[in-house]
Amino acid sequence: MLRIARMYVSSRAVAEDVVQEAWLGVVKGIERFEGRSSLRTWIYRIVANIAKTRGAAEGRVVPFSALVGDDETDRGVEPSWFHDANSRSPGGWKAIPEDWRGIPEDRLVGNETLRRIGLAIQTLPPLQAEVIRLRDVLGWSSDEVRNALDLSEVNQRVLLHRARTRVRRELDAYLRTGSEDA
Amino acid sequence: MTARAMTCREVIDLLTDYVEDALPTQERRRVEAHLATCDGCTTYLEQVRKTIRLTGMLTEEQIPDEDKQRLLAAFRDWTRSGSPGG
Numbered sequence: 137m138l139r140i141a142r143m144y145v146s147s148r149a150v151a152e153d154v155v156q157e158a159w160l161g162v163v164k165g166i167e168r169f170e171g172r173s174s175l176r177t178w179i180y181r182i183v184a185n186i187a188k189t190r191g192a193a194e195g196r197v198v199p200f201s202a203l204v205g206d207d208e209t210d211r212g213v214e215p216s217w218f219h220d221a222n223s224r225s226p227g228g229w230k231a232i233p234e235d236w237r238g239i240p241e242d243r244l245v246g247n248e249t250l251r252r253i254g255l256a257i258q259t260l261p262p263l264q265a266e267v268i269r270l271r272d273v274l275g276w277s278s279d280e281v282r283n284a285l286d287l288s289e290v291n292q293r294v295l296l297h298r299a300r301t302r303v304r305r306e307l308d309a310y311l312r313t314g315s316e317d318a
Numbered sequence: 319m320t321a322r323a324m325t326c327r328e329v330i331d332l333l334t335d336y337v338e339d340a341l342p343t344q345e346r347r348r349v350e351a352h353l354a355t356c357d358g359c360t361t362y363l364e365q366v367r368k369t370i371r372l373t374g375m376l377t378e379e380q381i382p383d384e385d386k387q388r389l390l391a392a393f394r395d396w397t398r399s400g401s402p403g404g
Contacts, residue, residue: 227325232358254380272373297334
């Protein structure tokens with residue numbers, strides 16, 4: 137909850153305030169909860185709405201683009217990986233991605249690998265991070281995530297796509313460093 | 319099928335929609351037709367699936383706290399700040 141609030145307000149202290157207010161809202165509103173969405177998505181929405189209102193009152197309007205990130209700055213796929221339009225196979229891989237099969241299982245699922253994934257998620261634009269966290273770490277359904285974060289179906293998928301693409305890339309970079317990394 | 323074959327780049331862009339089963343039938347078939355003959359994209363797709371599985375093994379605690387991260391980053395900047403332009 138704190139994380140959601142933190143996307144929209146200026147400080148942790150304000151975010152904590154928001155969460156407290158949200159709990160009050162939950163307690164007061166629980167009778168009105170109609171079970172059309174799951175309880176957890178309903179609670180998320182309450183937090184997000186209060187945080188957005190509070191952020192606006194603080195004069196801190198976070199542009200949607202800052203939460204979402206954009207293709208140019210947080211690319212998980214480089215155009216340079218593919219042949220250009222004038223080549224014999226436009227849009228084809230220049231070098232085929234190396235598979236991960238040669239990587240020992242205990243390294244692949246090791247703590248360090250998981251730590252790297254956590255770090256990669258943490259550096260994503262906030263909404264991307266939130267979507268991948270809810271979908272892939274916590275295992276929510278796409279509908280739940282859409283409801284909780286107030287996203288269209290398409291936006292939810294675009295965010296998830298960017299997030300997963302980025303994490304795959306970081307993971308690939310890490311797995312290729314061999315075992316000599318610090 | 320008369321539709322133009324998809325390029326690797328196009329396929330890569332559609333893989334989340336593909337994995338999420340959100341593609342219209344015809345597009346899904348085009349992606350599958352491409353994958354059937356393309357080792358590069360097949361490998362990439364495997365990696366995406368593996369990434370999803372591995373991400374699912376994380377616990378909330380393994381995603382570092384933002385404030386702690388900021389502090390660490392600030393500390394790194396500070397220790398590097400001896401050199402100009404850093």
